[in-house]
Amino acid sequence: MGLLDVLPWRRDKKAVSAADDDLFDDKFQRKLEYLALVSRRVFAGRLRAERRTKKSGSGVEFADHRDYQPGDDFRYLDWNVYQRFEKLLVRLYEEEEDLAIYFILDTSASMAFGDARKLRYAKKVCAALAYVGLANLDRVTMVTTSDRVMERMPETRGKARIFKAFRFLREVKAEGTTDLGDAMKTFVAQNKRRGLAVLVSDLYDPRGFEKGINVLRYNKFDPFVVHITDPGEGKPKLNGDVLVYDCETGDEREVTVTAKVLSLFGEAYAAYLADIDRFCATHQVPYVTASVDVAFDELILRVFRRGGFLR
Amino acid sequence: MIFAGLPFAQLLAVFGAVGFGVLVLYILKLRRRVVAVPFSPLWERILRDKEATSLFSKLKRLLSLLLQLALLAALVLALGDPRRAESLIKGRTFVVLVDASASMQATDESPSRLAVAKDGVQTLIQGLGGSDRMLIAQMDAMVTPLGPLTGDASTLKDELKGVHATDSRADFPRALRFASDVLRGVDRGEIIVVSDGELGDASDASGPVHLGSAKLSYLEVGHSDRNVGVTQFSVRRYPLDKSRYEVMLELTNTGSTVEDVELQLLGDDALVDITKLRLQPHERLPRFYPQLSGASRTLEAKIARVDGTHDDLAADDHAYALLPERRRAKVLVVSAGNTYLEAALLLDEYLDVTDVAPAGYPDALKKGTWDAVVFDGATPPEMPKAHALYLDPRGPGSPVKVTDELKQPGFDKVERKHPVVRFLALDDVNVALGHKLVPETGDKVLGASDGGASPLLVAGTRGGYRFVAAGFDVRDSDLPLRTAWPLFIINCINWFTDEDTQYLSSFRTGEVWRIPVAAGVTAATVKLPDGTVQPVPVHEGRAVMLGEHAGFYELTAGDQRTEFAANLLDVSESTIAARDALPVDGRSAEGQSVARVSTPMIGLPNEPAWMWLLFLVAALTALEWATYHRRMTV
Numbered sequence: 001m002g003l004l005d006v007l008p009w010r011r012d013k014k015a016v017s018a019a020d021d022d023l024f025d026d027k028f029q030r031k032l033e034y035l036a037l038v039s040r041r042v043f044a045g046r047l048r049a050e051r052r053t054k055k056s057g058s059g060v061e062f063a064d065h066r067d068y069q070p071g072d073d074f075r076y077l078d079w080n081v082y083q084r085f086e087k088l089l090v091r092l093y094e095e096e097e098d099l100a101i102y103f104i105l106d107t108s109a110s111m112a113f114g115d116a117r118k119l120r121y122a123k124k125v126c127a128a129l130a131y132v133g134l135a136n137l138d139r140v141t142m143v144t145t146s147d148r149v150m151e152r153m154p155e156t157r158g159k160a161r162i163f164k165a166f167r168f169l170r171e172v173k174a175e176g177t178t179d180l181g182d183a184m185k186t187f188v189a190q191n192k193r194r195g196l197a198v199l200v201s202d203l204y205d206p207r208g209f210e211k212g213i214n215v216l217r218y219n220k221f222d223p224f225v226v227h228i229t230d231p232g233e234g235k236p237k238l239n240g241d242v243l244v245y246d247c248e249t250g251d252e253r254e255v256t257v258t259a260k261v262l263s264l265f266g267e268a269y270a271a272y273l274a275d276i277d278r279f280c281a282t283h284q285v286p287y288v289t290a291s292v293d294v295a296f297d298e299l300i301l302r303v304f305r306r307g308g309f310l311r
Numbered sequence: 312m313i314f315a316g317l318p319f320a321q322l323l324a325v326f327g328a329v330g331f332g333v334l335v336l337y338i339l340k341l342r343r344r345v346v347a348v349p350f351s352p353l354w355e356r357i358l359r360d361k362e363a364t365s366l367f368s369k370l371k372r373l374l375s376l377l378l379q380l381a382l383l384a385a386l387v388l389a390l391g392d393p394r395r396a397e398s399l400i401k402g403r404t405f406v407v408l409v410d411a412s413a414s415m416q417a418t419d420e421s422p423s424r425l426a427v428a429k430d431g432v433q434t435l436i437q438g439l440g441g442s443d444r445m446l447i448a449q450m451d452a453m454v455t456p457l458g459p460l461t462g463d464a465s466t467l468k469d470e471l472k473g474v475h476a477t478d479s480r481a482d483f484p485r486a487l488r489f490a491s492d493v494l495r496g497v498d499r500g501e502i503i504v505v506s507d508g509e510l511g512d513a514s515d516a517s518g519p520v521h522l523g524s525a526k527l528s529y530l531e532v533g534h535s536d537r538n539v540g541v542t543q544f545s546v547r548r549y550p551l552d553k554s555r556y557e558v559m560l561e562l563t564n565t566g567s568t569v570e571d572v573e574l575q576l577l578g579d580d581a582l583v584d585i586t587k588l589r590l591q592p593h594e595r596l597p598r599f600y601p602q603l604s605g606a607s608r609t610l611e612a613k614i615a616r617v618d619g620t621h622d623d624l625a626a627d628d629h630a631y632a633l634l635p636e637r638r639r640a641k642v643l644v645v646s647a648g649n650t651y652l653e654a655a656l657l658l659d660e661y662l663d664v665t666d667v668a669p670a671g672y673p674d675a676l677k678k679g680t681w682d683a684v685v686f687d688g689a690t691p692p693e694m695p696k697a698h699a700l701y702l703d704p705r706g707p708g709s710p711v712k713v714t715d716e717l718k719q720p721g722f723d724k725v726e727r728k729h730p731v732v733r734f735l736a737l738d739d740v741n742v743a744l745g746h747k748l749v750p751e752t753g754d755k756v757l758g759a760s761d762g763g764a765s766p767l768l769v770a771g772t773r774g775g776y777r778f779v780a781a782g783f784d785v786r787d788s789d790l791p792l793r794t795a796w797p798l799f800i801i802n803c804i805n806w807f808t809d810e811d812t813q814y815l816s817s818f819r820t821g822e823v824w825r826i827p828v829a830a831g832v833t834a835a836t837v838k839l840p841d842g843t844v845q846p847v848p849v850h851e852g853r854a855v856m857l858g859e860h861a862g863f864y865e866l867t868a869g870d871q872r873t874e875f876a877a878n879l880l881d882v883s884e885s886t887i888a889a890r891d892a893l894p895v896d897g898r899s900a901e902g903q904s905v906a907r908v909s910t911p912m913i914g915l916p917n918e919p920a921w922m923w924l925l926f927l928v929a930a931l932t933a934l935e936w937a938t939y940h941r942r943m944t945v
Binding site for chain 2: 265269
């Protein structure tokens, strides 16, 4: 310990750093094992890597018919239908393949606001869900985003690769502004293989949280939104004349904070959360609110119950 | 308006400099605390509505500036100590005469007239101008200034607290003379009489009071006139039967309504008589109670309304009297034989008379103590150690020198005020032969012949004992044949034994009482009716005090204890109807209700304006604080 380390702010910094190092400690890993077991119990009977995709292909389970197009394999013509309706239709089957799961971790500066509780929490959530995915032999990819795609952990599978995910997550730092729309455009361009896109973010996007989700939807990804929230942000401890500035954009605003203003802010914050919830419900996007005050394992179980992450 | 503090130019400079500072501070943007937020668009949402009222916000901020400038202006004005010009240039002088007589105890005003009067004076004090001065005096039987002329309101208010009611009448002329003396040579002097107005004429033995240039104002207190009071009360024992006594009292209804009252007479605190009486408006009802018995010392008359309530003035509902002490006097008569004398002494059954011949006098004197010795034609060589009556004294043992023989003298001059000869008809007494007596210094000539040149009857004191000497043998006159003879003898005995037929059963409040004390006593104390004991000075053998309260008193002077009673007994004080005007010195001061007196009556508020300005500053500060913290002016 150096001389400067005895100074209080130095001690605090070290303490925060130590907290990051201990993010995925043994206790955390034991919880992951438990969650993986729970996930198997909940989804017992399913085969590994048998997640059905929307991609029709060479599977055995009938999915649909479509008109014959020249060049189609005659073997898939449904002759029974032709006999009855004199119409050439090709039989389509659901192709079975191992699932690609993308964890899109928002690492904009707002995720590290305050004491970075949201970012730490988001990392834990990503790690836990990734472990469950890896345990199910799914292909797990992690990317971090702000106003673009920042870092990427290449596709990997197998439970043993979880430590790779831990290392990746440990190195993640929150910085930059949020632009989920642009970032998702980059993401879909980089990842041709469609799959489950778990967006872990506080959704503080000045251009609108919808854009990023819609980009995923339009590009046939299955978005799954884990909204990281800090209840303290809805009830800021402010009073009097203050100059508030956005920690990402630096936009300033003079505010005289009164009880009435705080009440209005609380209402605006609640309305914002309600907007997100409403949007996701309307577009059938699985959505889970992850409050940093809730234990992460409890959240993971909630994700399981919510459905959409594992089928 | 002038400034008694900083001059106006300096005030302007101060206001300009500090005001500029305030303006600069106001213009300088308030440095706000910088706070990071995770997502500013949320704040944008709530501030969008506020921006719509930004003009109003600016106006509110302007209000804040105006408040601060107003606060500054008030402070700067306070530094200037602004006053009305005339209040500084010409001060006025007020003498406030607060009536503290018995009628001011009336309770028609709550809690009493005096309390209301004091409240009114308090208002007057608050209305004093910066250069005004005031003197407050209590007006009752005396005039008591409660402090010097001063303009200090707090001092005047403290003095005012010292005003207390007494059971005496107000000596209005004396008070006016005092006030006019205070205001003599003073410009803009004003006498303010705070009273119910029943003060009598503004004239005394010296004539009407002249106020000079002083203005007279009258603050009227009281509105009711309902009162029944005891206005006369006297009691005396019968001279020849001292176990019995008679009482004379008078009740007066000073109000304008018929009153039914119950009169109780208490002797030694026991009920002696009770009577229900109806008094017509303004009726004076005398009552005479002869041949009463049962009381040995104290007598009290008490009235109350039949319905059990009290009238508006309780001070005159009681009257007190003390009966003269009753005891048997031992009298030694030294005479060769005088039937007239013996007969006269027989009339008083409370006399224990012993007759001796002149030769047996020395032995008789040794045998006992005597309250009085009567020498009839015999004069011992030296005076006895007892009071003595000398009839036709001769020789060196006479208390007065006996000189020329007087033929057929008469009582040309009689000292009618002396208790020995009071009410005696001596003018036409015929004396065949007498002798001229030569009184010594301090002796009193009670009767004299030759136009007063030849004293025949002398009274005085020798060696602490009283004597009366008659310069003739009563048998050489027709005095024994007259009614005056036995009365003269009994008067002498009574005077010797202090049993004066004119014994005062009570003193009157508001007068200076002179109570005799034993010779050689220099200090005395008196116990007042309320139980407090206070010292009283002794002057020329008498304890001197001003009686202010009705009731029973007890004077202690050396070993001697003297009880006496005091009463108000004053119709004018019992008349509690407030008078509308106060005629003095040819003018008439119209009454103004003291309840409606206000500070503008006499001028500006006494508190300097800077005090009010500081109050304003405090109020503005509070307003600024409240509006700021409620975010009304930010």
